[in-house]
Amino acid sequence: MSHPTYETIRVDVPAQGVGLVQFNRPQSLNALNAQMTGEAFTALEIFDADPAIHCMVLTGSERAFAAGADIKEMAGKTAVDMFAGADVTDWSRLMRIAKPIVAAVSGFALGGGCEIAMTCDMIVASETAVFGQPEINLGIIPGAGGTQRLTRAVGKALAMEIILTDRRLSAEEALRFGLVNRVSPVELYLKEAIELAQKVGERSQVAVRMAKDAVNKAYELSLAEGLVFEKRNFYLLFSTEDRAEGMNAFVEKRKANWKNK
Ligand code: CAA
Numbered sequence: 001m002s003h004p005t006y007e008t009i010r011v012d013v014p015a016q017g018v019g020l021v022q023f024n025r026p027q028s029l030n031a032l033n034a035q036m037t038g039e040a041f042t043a044l045e046i047f048d049a050d051p052a053i054h055c056m057v058l059t060g061s062e063r064a065f066a067a068g069a070d071i072k073e074m075a076g077k078t079a080v081d082m083f084a085g086a087d088v089t090d091w092s093r094l095m096r097i098a099k100p101i102v103a104a105v106s107g108f109a110l111g112g113g114c115e116i117a118m119t120c121d122m123i124v125a126s127e128t129a130v131f132g133q134p135e136i137n138l139g140i141i142p143g144a145g146g147t148q149r150l151t152r153a154v155g156k157a158l159a160m161e162i163i164l165t166d167r168r169l170s171a172e173e174a175l176r177f178g179l180v181n182r183v184s185p186v187e188l189y190l191k192e193a194i195e196l197a198q199k200v201g202e203r204s205q206v207a208v209r210m211a212k213d214a215v216n217k218a219y220e221l222s223l224a225e226g227l228v229f230e231k232r233n234f235y236l237l238f239s240t241e242d243r244a245e246g247m248n249a250f251v252e253k254r255k256a257n258w259k260n261k
Contacts, residue, residue, distance in 0.1 A: 004042070008035050032069050032089075032112045033070035048097050051260070065104075069089055069144070089115070100197075104193035104194075105117050106125070110132045111132075114132060115145045116144070118153065124193040126185070127185055129183075131174050133162050204260060206260055217229045241259050245257060
């Protein structure tokens with residue numbers, strides 16, 4: 001399926017197997033409105049369904065990954081509006097993407113911007129990246145996973161400080177506290193995110209999907225349940241052609257030729 005014409009995002013295939021989705025509302029620092037998140041999720045779904053794409057990169061601009069949910073769009077909403085489906089922070093479509101997504105973050109990643117980056121599978125940050133949850137300044141709290149994902153990523157004490165006082169994390173702090181995978185110079189962060197996505201794309205795609213699926217379960221299940229889930233995916237992979245190929249290639253001392261089957 002080919003991409004429709006988008007107004008608020010750009011899409012590209014910058015390297016073999018890598019689908020790039022870029023927020024493009026520079027006038028509002030990529031504030032996440034319904035149109036832009038909707039277009040981004042559509043683009044990710046199209047890449048997810050495309051066998052030529054193995055991994056996606058989600059990015060913004062050098063100045064802003066995304067400065068949060070669009071406050072101007074949210075300002076007139078009632079609780080009933082939000083509950084009835086006007087909630088721009090409903091990212092269930094993003095959470096259903098099966099292929100891994102690398103967030104390439106530069107500049108502001110605030111509120112929903114920080115939350116959407118944390119919903120991706122890995123984060124490559126530029127040296128200028130700033131992570132934060134400033135919702136408390138608006139009389140609200142994070143509503144797209146911030147209280148849960150940030151707490152799991154950096155621990156309770158620091159998450160409390162970030163959410164209760166709008167403490168911002170620099171890229172180096174985000175690395176130190178385990179929120180991001182790596183920090184790169186601003187001129188390299190996108191290139192490095194694409195290279196990371198390519199590395200994922202060079203593996204057996206069946207195994208990659210099963211691995212993402214199992215790691216994400218660590219967020220949701222008890223250890224005992226998670227171990228059962230992992231074992232099920234592990235056994236399932238013994239039915240794939242790639243499992244036979246991977247083990248034969250090791251024994252024959254050659255590179256595996258993945259069929260993704
Ligand atoms: N929503 C709507 N518009 C936004 C925006 C947002 N989240 N963030 C920035 N903008 C707009 C500004 O209104 C401004 O537009 P105008 O030129 O039309 O006035 C433009 O982007 C540039 O912003 P600034 O002039 O403020 O730029 P700055 O460099 O001085 O400051 C900033 C940058 C610190 C990011 C500041 O814009 C800011 O604090 N933004 C709001 C951040 C925020 O509170 N995010 C949380 C939103 S709520 C949320 O995300 C809920 C959730 O859990 C999902």
